[in-house]
Amino acid sequence: MSNTIIKIKNLSASIEGKEILKGVNLEVKAGEVHAIMGPNGSGKSTLSSVLAGRDEYEITGGSVEFLGKDLLEYDPEERAWLGLFLAFQYPVEIAGVSNMNFLKTALHEKSKYLNEDPISAKDFLKRVKEKAALVELDDKLKNRSVNEGFSGGEKKRNEIFQMAMLEPILAILDETDSGLDIDALKVVSNGVNTLKNKDNAIIVITHYQRLLDYITPDFVHVLADGKIVKTGDKNLALELEEKGYDWV
């Protein structure tokens, strides 16, 4: 029980009066990798947005426990400080704000919340260097404005770079593989695998079995019409690839 990272119980959520999540149940323990697959529009991104705390969504039922805390009670930034990270399906551009400034601000805000000493400039640079190497992020991109003018693949790589910098306890990767070429896919997966350890957990949302060749999931879930309709091991993904979602 104590190694449970997140426990989602019967979670329902709607937007503009339209119910999208219709009772999601999911438990993720430390050291695990879960994959969520499912047809377009089934609610995968909605689930990650709701967990991250986007306030456009109305929670209509259920509960979420994160590290023993009632996650839904916290603001998005507090959830981040507690160790939740979301790699966005569509990362946002922020003109005029360098990636470095962005990350430094994020780390400082976190240490302020946790009452820790802020990371020194030296340690910060060291960490940047180390983590950028991990995902082979181009030096130039580090100093450019956040995602501004980045290619689709560069944006995704930058998401994993940020994840590496922030060292979350639970990372949700929403279609991080979409738009990556095969080499980038290997690099990014390799990065994710390096970051994975026995104390953290990862939820990967994907449409392609291909990613799961590199990041091996302990569980694969199928989300359809706002509910998890099937759960299995990595062979489920292979089966889905073959037979499509109609089969479940």
Place this chain on the structure above:
Amino acid sequence: MAYTEESLKTELENQEYEYGFTIDIESDRAPNGLSEEIIRFISAKKDEPNWLLEYRLNAFNIWKKMEEPKWAHVKYKKPDFQDICYYAAPKPKKELASLDEVDPEILRTMERLGISVNEQKKLTGVAMDFVIDSVSVSNSFKEKLGELGIIFCSFGDAVKEHPELVKKYLGTVVPTADNFYATLNSAVFTDGSFCYIPKGVRCPMELSTYFRINEAGTGQFERTLLIADEGSYVSYLEGCTAPSRDENQLHAAVVELIALDDAEIKYSTVQNWYPGDKEGKGGVFNFVTKRGICEKNAKISWTQVETGSAVTWKYPSCILKGDNSIGEFYSVAVTNNNQQADTGTKMIHIGKNTKSTIISKGVSAGHSHNSYRGLVKIGKGASNARNFSQCDSLLMTDTSGAHTYPYIECENSTAQLEHEATTSKIGEDQLFYCKQRGISEEKAISLIVNGYAKEVLNKLPMEFAVEAQKLLEISLENSVG
């Protein structure tokens, strides 16, 4: 010779009864209202030469026939010009024993701006007991400038010590009849700053009115005259990021810059006058006329960060008279709650190959209104003139407004003019992205706005830029909706 309060008082007491006043020359305060008599009183109080009194009276006579301009996109209750006191002797600020006596809200803001405890004391008038002897700092500063022949003093001192320079240049860029508020200022200005950089001299430090602020005190009708002689350079900082409260509601300053051949003036302003409460009550009305003239190959660059005042009306401008001269305007104007700002620039191209750049970044929050108003005028003789204008507006709420009024008058077909304008609303997506990374809303807004305004902030001298960034953050607290 500089006057101390005491020596000025004694001298005035001994002075002969010259003009036949009915106002007691010894009084420290003129009765409310504006009349020829009041103007004579001000002039006598300041022991001015006759030509300056004539200058004031002429302005007053013109002003009487003028009407307040109504074209700006601002609404406010017109000041009652007969209910204003036009002269009050600069009182030494009441010295406070400790920071405990200062409005805690002001202190909090200063802390957040990163202003040191010593500076906080200086700015709020708390007795300074240790570390910095501000007098000796400013004295050694003046000594250094003196060696280079740079004159930097209060306007009043300049009239006494360098009358030939003042007489030669006063009113040459902003003529007496220029506009309602400038004309009023010409009639009643009480003090301000004067600066002269001699030929070929590069002023080695940022000149800041801050060094003088405690000596002279800023009046509500400030007058600034800055002359950069041939081939000289100066960077001048005006204002302060610390919130300034003022009992005077109306501020109508005039700033004149003169850049002679090959000279360069960089003039930076951070303005944070009290904007009033949430309804804008009690806030300062800031009606400023700022203009510079460039002779051959000269350059004037205005940079401003405007966050204060209830109503702002301000158009720092350049007259590009000399061939190859350059004018620049970089501005960030933030309005929140019920603030109103109508600001922009005029670039008047007269000489050949003249160039101007306008970068204006407006940010509107709350119920505020933020307007850009700019004129680019290309005269007949201004062949190959070039202008680039970029006017961006960022809206923080659905209830705020941004307006852009670009005017172009072009009389020369060889001119190249480019204009770009954008209006965007601060993105929920951007804010959420920041928050998800652990950046609180307040910090996220600050990051996004500072990123948006970066082009302008980069033009500020370093020491100002850091404070200006924090100032933007504070001005936009709780502003998204």
